[in-house]
Amino acid sequence: MRDRRGSVTLLVALAGTVVFGFGAISVDAGRAYVSRQHLVNLADAAAMAGVRELPESPQDAVTRARESLAANGHDPALAEITVLPPGNVLRVTVQQALAFGFGAVLGRSGGIMQAVSEAESFTVGRAQGAQPFGVETQPFRFGESYVIKLGGKGDDDLRPQRGNFRALALGGRGASNFRRNIMHGYAGFISAGQTVFSEPGKMKGPTQDGIEYRLAQAPHETF
Secondary structure, three states, X not given: OHHHHHHHHHHHHHHHXXXXXXXXXXXXXXXXXXXXXXXXXXXXXXXXXXXXXXXXXXXXXXXXXXXXXXXXXXOHHHEEEEEEOOOOEEEEEEEEEEEOOOXXXXXXXXXXXXXXXXXXXXXXXXXXXXXXXXXXXXXXXXXXXXXXXXXXXXXXXXXXXXXEEEEEOOOOOOXXXXXXXXXXXXXXXXXXXXXXXXXXXXXXXXXXXXXXXXXXOOOOOOO
């Protein structure tokens, strides 16, 4: 009986160690995944912020990328930002130390997380999936807010011209077509220099439906 009790105690102790080990791996793996995704988002945002300055100003591209990292709470000193040949590609590499909580018991105290993002600046001859909004030509800056369509609250001082609320009739007119273009993007191609017609009216309902649909496709993102 004593031998049997001793065997049971030993088996329970071993099983507890195994269960604890799997629990430690699960917790630390979850933390590593969240941290990795955060780094990816940081790198993507920085690359997009900087590439807008290429190819005209490589130094400004690096500066904008560093500003983006700092604005999002990441030390720019922990990032490597490089303009790649022929001068229209920006690569952002970010790193962050990750300390394991339970994994230290198993001999793994931590590690280094890394994410790399590249953004390319190029001239578009034609594009598919355009949104049906006619934004006024102006200097655009990453991170700034712009009015893409009139007719909502707070833009009363921006007067529409003859019923034009900056909505575009891509592939035809009508509320259903306008809503579909917002939800899925215009299925046809838009070419540089092409003339498109405006969609008359505020299109308040279709605009709200389309935007809400697009936001719902990324429930974990912030806008």
